[in-house]
Amino acid sequence: MIIHALLAGTLTFTGAPPAGSEEVTRSLDRFLRTRPGPVTAMVKDLRTGRSYRYHRHERLITASGAKVQILMALLLKTPWAKLGKAARHDASIMIRHSDNHAADRLWERIGKAPGFTRAGRAFGLKHTAGVPGDCLDLYCWGITKTSAEDQVRLMSALVRESSPLPAAERARVRSLMGGVVDGQDWGVSAGACKGERTELKNGWLKRVSTKRWAVTSVGLIAGRYAVAVLTEGSAEAGDGIATVEGVVRRLMLRFRAAC
Template identity: 40%
Template sequence: MRRHLIVLALAAGATGAGVTAHWFIADKPHRKSGVVVSATGSAKAGPELAAADSALRPFDQAALRQSVRAYIRTRPGKAGVMATDLRTGLTFGENEKGRFVSASIMKVDILASLALQRQRDHRWLSGGERELAGQMIRESDNSAADALYSHAGYGAGVRKANKSFGLQNTTPFSPSWGSSWTSPADQVRLLTNLASDGSPLNASGRRYILGLMGSVLDEQAWGVSAAARPDEKVALKNGWTPVRHQGHGWTINSVGRITGPGHDFLVAVCTGENPTMETGVSTVEHVAGMVVEALRAARA
């Protein structure tokens, strides 16, 4: 599911992300209702899946770590990754507690925090808030994020919700949400709260947020989705911004869930100090692919 990125268009963005950017993607798979659909091939099922399962090998975390580190050393900038398979229980992290500028992946935290607040007030998001939420997650609209960050109580409100979510390395920055700090490990913790019955968020709230993440605009369907196989479902949010006051270069992040036969992957890849956006996207997609394929091929 590698794709070729051919055009980058930049426009001035709202507070936090700094820049709104769109990749126009050639040779990409078609996506419908959060499902990645390839023009060729199909997901394994029945006897084929059983045969594949019998060929699984023990998970060699040390070998994967060596491979990921070797790749990252060839890339400019820095990177960290965290991934877990909720079906098998296998997990992997490399620099997973490293701190990265959040950019627009913070928008998932904003919406989850606001949804938890509304749930505890025994009400749901208003019609206006739902419209803003769709714009914020599906389109990565910064003005919508500004408004919902205010509704959530800015940094103080999100920090309080994050305690309930069990986040440990995330520091919301007020009033510029895109300048917040986070880690791949925390992003997987947040995804777990969206995918698990043990979350303080109720089922309808979790489905709502994942549903928005499963219907992002096609031009934003890069990142961890590159690790998905044909007909697997993908829910994701990407973040991208040039950094000027908290480092240099581009921050490129991608977080998401990939579900298919036998697997339920939660993946977060964060990068910083990339010389270009394209460099960061390539790093994110390659690391995500390395880790997810290793988890697929392993048995607990």
Template identity: 40%
Template sequence: MAARGAAAVARIGGSMRRQLIMPVVAAGAALTAGAGLTVWVVSDGPEREKGVQAGATAPLGRAAGAVAARPPLDTAALRRSVRAYAATRPGEAGVMATDLRTGRAFGENESGRFVSASIMKVDILTGLLMQRQQRRRSLSARERDLAGQMIRESDNNAADALYAMSGDRSGIGRSNKLIGLTQTTPFRSSWGSSLTSPADQVRLLTTLASPGSPLGAAGRGYVLGLMGSVIREQAWGVSAAARPGERVALKNGWTPVHEQGHGWSVNSIGRITGPDHDFLVAVCSRENPTMESGVDTVEHVADLVVSAMRR
């Protein structure tokens, strides 16, 4: 509901350090979007300090999960529902979701290009870890401290430092090729202006969730642990699709670009793990008149899609 979006904005307020996003116009067809439903808050406090694995060790893949057979997902009906809801909303959005346990997947405007804002921070850390892995090196204490600030608190100064350490656009671009990201364009210096798609964000999440990933188990668990322990004020987004008892790892991104006439970009990516499901979900939105509107959009679309995939 709209109240959740308003609450998320109120919690974040002006306390977060924001990075000025350079003017970028995302291209491609898009879907308009809407209001968040279920309230779910990732644990904070002591759990945040030590980092929650957020289902990093949960069984993956269709063979690993003993899940009762389900009828095929009615993607046509779900697409109609998403589009009908989208028609009532300002702004535009795209969504991609997959369930690693059942093999179900759904996308609507999943290849649309969106300004990444702070969801790019997951890509930055993943790329840096892959670079260190290739050199048989671990992150330094300083790099780990910066990584924690960047993911848990969405600190932009920490992201600036790690983006530079990873080789900026060219370094992350090389890492993205290794993990099959074909719709993500890192932006020079201003990482938040990078373009990406929901489909690519689910590919990135798959890199973090799959044992067959080019990134080793320690690196995968580390990133998901940070995503599973974001500060409470930033626990909105795809977590709206989670049910009680399920584990959530997420990263959100939000930035105003209305100075160029394009409103707010608000995005959320994450993993929702439960006894019968292991969802990877990415919802991106743009041209939202306010951040609150964007949060509502992301949360409602995530909940709508994941709820249908549970049946």
């Protein structure tokens, strides 16, 4: 059950005027009041540093959103130009098609949970660690718990020049995220204005224990706004997608000037 309170949302500013933290929080609270399960979200303007966090202390699972970190961990170890044909193919279909078997193979290649966690630390993640054990064919990377703030940190690492990932590798990750197949381009894209490029990775996973869906979306809008929305508890995947997109629209509507 979501605890609704204005203090659940926080807004910080660096060189930008206030956008109304309380108004954003009230809007999200109204929208989520009839939707089940916990939700956490964050948006950050990477030019100004202005950010908003909703239920910042929630820790929810990544589902297939973890595949971005798997790819970034891979490219920290081996530049794209030095990867073999099979690894490149796995990387491409893991992001563009959300292929789970490709993710399993690359999970092994990066050193499973320890390698995943080390890469996260390199990118400044504070609340995200790989699930230990043999995850092949079980998609254990998908039950990695994370925070919306960590996912925004990861997206930020794809843009900032001081990122531990070189420019060519950042461009490769963003290119793949910008080319997800039709039918998987929902989520963060709901907050983009017409003509704006969106680079994203979505996740959807049915919990064995509850039979409910975790649905997530992380990405970049126009290379400027880093956005993350994590949800759990939807009866159907489509309901979770509607929740994610409703949150994204309300975040971006109040976070920046109208399209």
